[in-house]
Amino acid sequence: MTLVLAVVAAVAVVLDERGGDVGAEAVAVEPSPSPSPTSAAPSVSPSASAVPATPSAPPVLRVAGPVPSAGRGTFGYDDRTGPVLGEAGTLRRYRVAVETGAEEDPGEFGAAVEAALAGPGSWVDGGRLRLQQVPEGSAHDFTVYLATARTAGRMCLAGGVNIQVGGRPYTSCRAPGKVIINLDRWRLSVPHFVALKVPLSVYRLYVVNHEVGHQLGNRHERCPGRGRPAPVMMQQTLFLDGCVANPWPYRDGRRYSGPPV
Template identity: 75%
Template sequence: MPSSPRARHGSARSASAVRPTARPAARRWRPMVVVAAFLIAAGVGVGAAVQRPPASAEVLVDDGLAAEPAALAAGPASSPPGSPSGRPAPSPATAAEPVLSLPGPVPSAGSGSFGYDDRQGAVLGRSGGLRRFRVAVENGSGEDVHAFGDAVQKALAGPGSWVDSGQLRLQRVPAGSGYDFTIYLATARTAGQMCLAGGTDIRVGGRPYTSCRTPSKVIINLDRWRLSVPHLVKAKLPLERYRLYVINHEVGHQLGHHHEGCPGAGRPAPVMQQQTLFLNGCTPNPWPYVEGRRYTGPPV
């Protein structure tokens, strides 16, 4: 409690003279102490209210928002050890299992006509000759042409794709523009017909099985796009990586590259190896360039 200047500097006044001055000061501080105590108590209450979210609060769940139940928002009656908020510590997130093959039936035939991606894509590659391509999806296949166009763009952009040579650029163009080739996603029956018309029989066991390339046409079989193949599913190769491979493999044919073999057991398969049919001891690989260098195998 502060005192008068005279008291601090040793005034000769008697104790009886000082007391009447000190007594009113004590009375003035008593209400302030009460108010301070009230505010401290109120502050604790406010803090508790801030820490406890309302029943309608939202919490982030995976990639979306979900309303948090009222019971969870209120928290338990007492905090468990090591959990000052009153909630149990969250368990570590587990990585989602990769998609190896899509469930459900795959249309074996479509209308035979195609819808085209109407978007112009960015130029892929830093230098070299420019080749333009269109993207098309068969009507009745159940596939979205923009989603397929995005997957093609991702595969050809790399890193690791054909444009990494520094001597090639690629660009997706909409229908009606000048183009060099078209990348089709077709049902098995249509793919079989288109490939056979171009001189390639893609049947295995009597059914159109693989994808192919014919002059100015890269044809991706819908069965493979949705299901991959049994030996790669068994190897737990994510479907997304198989899709990268099949696009780069067939576009590789369009660019003039031929089939290659496995360079050695345990080594990555060259992208021009027929990984849809066999690995021959190699491991799956979707890219023509590995660690910045063209990766090849023996000619077949």
């Protein structure tokens, strides 16, 4: 699966409700502007109108097949220097790494992380922060890791965070200088997202922005009201509590938050 296309598809779902397989009850969407009443309808040639529309593919909810539960504990890096994300503010640099044995490409993971942090709707939209991916040996503020469940559990526990649910490493976490994404969640999303047909790519946007949000000093928040978008700092991996899935910290250009936990 090509992550870049999946992430772009997710952004389209979140920003533009067009009546596909995922509706407003499952994912928080921004309304599309209505066409101007004075706009002329585009002309369509007879041959083009005779071609039936290709039905859109259903969203990918989880990756099929087994997920490696343990890797080698070593990491390969996406050694690109990425663009500066954001227009103004403090520049924070991050690296991207994938555990050896996770069966994920560091470059594809890096592209997915960049798409989540670029937005629109990401942390850089506040105008006080810029982010940039840098290669392995460069000076950096934090590293975004994609790790198997066993390694993620060990790394998180070393940073003071227990990610176990039901005796197994389940969630992702942030440890000092480390944003640790659990491979199980990256591949499988979570049951309540799957039941609501929220695309896996939307969950991926959420989990990156949530854990990077912790790295930026943000704490957990609660659902502000039934039917409203979930704040990105809400623990959407565990529950939605009546809110609808939302992967972005900014909506309509403003910081979107809920009551503190």
